[in-house]
Amino acid sequence: MNSRLLGVYGETGDPIPGSAMQPSPMNVIEAVGRFPRIFDEVMTLQGETEREYVLGSPQAGKLTWYVINDMIEKARPYPINLKFLSFKGTGAVQASKSILDTGTSPANTLSLKDAYRDKVSSGVWGNDSGFRVDHGTISQTTISGTTLANATTLPLTSVVGVKKGSILRITHAASDFGFKVLSINENDKTVSGIADAALPALAANDVVKIVGFKITAVRRDYRGKISKQPIGLNDSWLSMESESEDYIVTVFKNHPLFKAVDESSTALFWKKFPAPTAAGTYLFLDSGSDGTAPASTSDWTNLQASFPSKNTFAILNAESSSKAVHQSYIDFAAGRKDHPVYVAPIQDFGTDFVSLRDWALDFVQRDGWVQFGEFYGWRYVSDPVGDGSDPVKLIPVCGGVLGNWIKVIYSGFVHRAPAEERFFMSGYLDGPAARPEDSWTDQIRTDLYNAGVNIVNKKEGVRGVLLRNFRSPSEDYLVRDLHIHAINQLIKFTSELNLRRTENTPNKFALLQRDARRIDEEVLKPMFEGSFAPFCIDQETGAFRSEDDDGKKLNWYDVAGTRADRFNNPPAQFAQGDADLWPEWIPYSLRKSLRIKVSTAVQIFTNRGQ
DSSP, X not given: OOOSSEEEEETTSOOOOOOOOOOOOSOEEXXXXXXXXXXXXXXXXXXXXXXXXXXXXXXXXXXXXXXXXXXXXXXXXXXXXXXXXXXXXXXXXXXXXXXXXXXXXXXXXXXXXXXXXXXXEESGGXXXXXXXXXXXXXXXXXXXXXXXXXXXXXXXXXXXXXXXXXXEEEEETTEEEEEEXXXXXXXXXXXXEEESSOOOOOOTTOEEEEEEEEEEEEEEOTTOOEEEOOOGGGGOOBBSOTTSTTBHHHHGGGOSSEXXXXXXXXXXXXXXXXXXXOTTOOEEOBOOXXXXXXXXXXXXXXXXGGSOOSSOSEEEEOSOOOHHHHXXXXXXXXXXXXXXXXXXXXXXXXXXXXXXXXXXXXXXXXXXXXXXEEEEOEEEEEEEEEETTEEEEEEESHHHXXXXXXXXXXXXXXXXXXXXXXOOOTTOBOXXXXXGGGGOOHHHHHHHHHTTOEEEEEETTTXXXXXXXXXXXXXXXXXXXXXXXXXXXXXXXXXXXXXXXXXXXXXXXXXXXXXXXXXXXXXXHHHHHTTOSSTTBOTTTOOXXXXXXXXXXXXXXXXXXXXXXXXXXXXXXXXXTOOOOEEEEOOHHXXXXXXXXXXXXXXXXXXXXX
């Protein structure tokens, strides 16, 4: 739940000053879990770009990939900006493979290690990344005239394709000689460099081949099937010479599967190339290990310090259902200035709803902002690594709920709390055993709701509904519905899109008023007319109200509006680039209990000129 500045005050009262609500994207999610690829730093996945290489692929015994995938799929067509960090167990090892050169006495010349664009990745996932090495001719030319023995400058008929660091394989009198290019004179069509041995006098038309090697990346699935990966670097000619722009160590800093390490072979030129792989075969990284599994609360809480703690919509725990872990992350979210909501799974209690109810009692919060959403419900999804009698995987629905939440916000409205408003939770399947919460009575649901548990029910095959959506057990209306967080964020999000031209025009008050009208027309009015707002809701019944106690029909402007006045934006504030808007609405419960027009306001931006 969002604890940004939210005050209750009389209509003629003044907003309570405090922290700024800076605009930020609505799809930024921080996540912790047991990811297939285990990185030493927080990684970012933007939409679908190289998703498999960043996240890895599903693994038996881990929930994280499935929960994250569920979130991404439910948010479609809207992308998620995911920042994630995996638990890394003690003894975790980076998978690697060393390759011999082709010298007289072969020695290690190159190691490939599990990594994503030069970021180290540990774990067993890397053991299924493979490759093959192939040697070849990049281009071919000839010597254009005779040379003296031991020449260091060679005349060529063409220097097309020749680069600094290129390895030339020169054939003279049925013998091959190596030459490394250190400089090129394109006008004279000559190259200068060093030979690997005493170079004889060369003759015109001696064949010169520019040679290199390629590394083709593959992945092996759980069935053992090997698939070539669609990676552009598969077609790149590579070099073992540090002078070359094709030096593999440099080029592979952008490889999504491998990091290259030069083992400093003493072999020269093409003999320093990694040995070619036998036809039809592949080499695979090995010795990768996940290390120990998480066993303590600190295994999870130690990950918190790695996140930047800013501009984040939600924190998702994709693996742990530990109460101690949840409480730590609730406190972590509450103490952050960006106030993300913490979303996490509750363990699967099966038919034992009493234990489920008792489990939730520690998380009941009767006052203040509720900054977490722990959603109960486990559903079957298709398992990409399942087979035969085990084609599905049972996962918690918390990721799907969060993904749907993002989709709802980016679709331009806010999902209301009462159960009458439903949305699709597609993608879930029937499994080997029925999910017990499908048949729970309303009394059981009510008991769980009173204990602080949100429930996801499956209905009509693949359709699911979230009952008492995002609702906390708080008796305080202002904090009862988790969707208030989404409303605040939606106003902030919409304002960011509409107010870009205002940022650096601090003295144009008219623009501020214009943007206030935009928020009225584009956010508050549609939310009221679509019953997506927290105002006009009867606290006792949860029903939306369109009339006041006297039977008068309420209009949207009777209960909502955006304040953009000079009192809250004095000239001195404009001069330093500050601008404040105050969207406000009137919860029906306050109107009813106080018999006066009392507003709830949210400050949506300030310091826009900075």
